[in-house]
Amino acid sequence: MSLFFRKRRVLVFGDSHVEALQQALQERGATRRGITIEAFYRKVPAMNGGFRGDTTLDEFKERAQELGPKDMVVSMLMGNFHHMVGMVQHPEPYDFLLPGDDTSPEDGTTLIPYKVLEDFFLRRLSKENEPVRFFRRRTDACVCHLMAPPPKESTKYILQGPQVFLRMHIKERGVSPAPLRQKFWRLQKRVMEQIFADYEVPLIPVPKECLSERGFLREEYSAPDATHANKEYGKLLIKQIEKLVRAQTGKKTSKAMGRRKKLTPKQKGTEAA
Amino acid sequence: MTDHPYKSLPDKAFWRRSVAAPHMADVDPVGVFELQLTREKKVATAGSCFAQHIARHLKSSGFQYYVAEPGHAIVPEQIRTEHGYGLFSARYGNIYTARQLLQLIDRAYGRFMPEEGAWVDADGSVRDPFRPTVQPGNFISVAEMEGDRAQHLAAVREMFETLDVFVFTLGLTECWRSRADGAVFPLCPGVSGGEFDADKYEFYNQTADDVTADMSAFIEKLRAVNPAAEVVLTVSPVPLMATAEPGAQVLSATTYSKAVLRVAAETLRQRHTGVHYFPSFEVITGAYNRGQYYADDLRNVVEDGVEHVMRLFLRHAAGEDAASAEVDAKADDTSEDDFLAKSAALVEAECDEILLDQSAES
DSSP states (O other), rough: OGGGGEEEEEEEEESSHHHHHHHHHHOEEEETTEEEEEEEEEEETTTTEEEESSBHHHHHHHHHHHOTTOEEEETTTTTTHHHHHHHHHSSOEEEEETTTTOOOTTTEEOOOOHHHHHHHHHHHHHHHHHHHHHHHHHHHEEEEEEEOOOOOOOOOHTTTTTGGGSSHHHHHHHOOOOHHHHHHHHHHHHHHHHHHHHTTOEEEEGGGGGGGSSSOOOOOOSSSSSSSSSSHHHHHHHHHHHHHHHHTOOOOOTTTTOOOOOOOOOHHHHOOO | OOOOGGGOOOOGOOOOIISSSOOOOOOOOSSSOOOOOTSSSSSEEESSHHHHHHHHHHHHTTTTTOOOOOOOOOEEEEEEHHSSSSSSSSSOOOOOOOOHHHHHHHHHHHHHHOOOOOOOOOOOOOTTTTTTTSSTTOOOSHHHHHHHHHHHHHHHHHHHHOSSSEEEOOOEEEEEEEEETTTTEEEEEEESSOOOOOOEEHHHHHHHHHHHHHHHHHHHHHHOOOOOEEEEEEEEOOOOHHHOOOOOHHHHHHHHHHHHHHHHHHHHHHTTTTEEEHHHHHHHHOOGGGTBBBOTSSSSSSSHHHHHHHHHHHHHHHSSSSGGOOOOOGGGGOOOOOOHHHHHHHHHHHHHHHHHHHHOOO
């Protein structure tokens, strides 16, 4: 096949949120209008002693290194960290303020200074997103990161899920107030912006269509569980990715779309090390 | 040969026998120290940098180092520590002077409300003038700083009302204060936040009478909310970083400052029941160690020196060696880590569960 007609490949790598995309791709098919999108779920040990996910980081790295300059790597890693910290109601209620917000902390809560939480998220998310730095440095493709979907507003919806977790911790403690959960998601977004600005990787915001008036995940895009989006949301992501790929056509600057800079021989030596 | 009072004195009263001759690690400058410390007693700390060492060793030795403001448990302990929680019993940062301590208890109970407003840095971040370096990266707004200060002062009240022993390390006599209302700052405005203005701020170097009066007033106010509270005073062996005393040389200024604090500590011990002096200053600065307890900068105290101090402190206060008192002081943090671990497991379990659902459908 001539190079000019080569399909453009998009490889997506992420944690559990990638499943919404996988479901949508399964229904639609991977390739359309010359763009092939493949989504991989990072394979990690699961709580039952087995594994969840389908592709290890090393396996994905190998695939990503095959990509060319017109291709794209999309990261969806660690999207649920804000839920891990903020989903469950803590026995000592707390609140925090975000820069620029005029709100006051909830009465009767312990105020946690923003910089304390920012530091917590920054350290953890920097570590967890190290693979994105690798993709940025070691592939010829453009690299970007998709922000995870926002939390769901309804506590009832969160608790209606039929799964194991209802028997666990959350049932004993309850769900944190929705405004607090949303603040954690916004905190994660702010921190991811810092991390990816350092990597020179664009952070792509969630599709506007998925947001309710108050900035939560609309129910029609929600999976029947506490934290994830559904196949319809996955379809929004496909559109978003296709738009990104098309937008990258003709772009010459490496920074604009997270493409690596050409390395000097000396830098290559360092990278290899 | 006639009898005389020195003949019946113990070895510790003689320089050669208790300072010059013993092995360095065996020198024990403790005179009268009547504190009886048990593991049940809640020990709170405050003061200059050296008090942090005392706090750390108490904690690692299994004594009840009392932290009234530990920070919220949702944040891992390491990050809380790096943000000033647990370094002292509340997040007040360094309290260098007796006046600062007196004003702290007055601010905590609403008896003193300084006029000084928030310090806003060039980047828009906000500092509390009375603990300007306590929050790395500063506060994001005046509202956040004031909210944090309110809960800090609530923790200070709780600490004063419920502690059993209050260990305070007297650090400095030199300070900067507001001309408006006498509020003293831990750091000169303009050094770490704030803006120096000679019309607003003035230098003030406390005398022995000042320190004694301030500490006496503090002890009275502490006893008003906690009659059984015992107080242990120490003098920081860390020299001044710089002096603002007109014409002074920093070594001489340090000597003056430490002499004032030492005199005040002894005076307070003699005047008040339940007030003790522990000679950590003498352990570190004594000529017997030939300067070996100072780091190369001749200011910071090396770990051997801190260990010497704490070994003596625990021996005299609790009748045991620090080494034999080592326990797992991390037990208290288990529940905190457990909450986060369970919350993370919940979300991960949900991720696993989706797979189970898919398996069922396929």
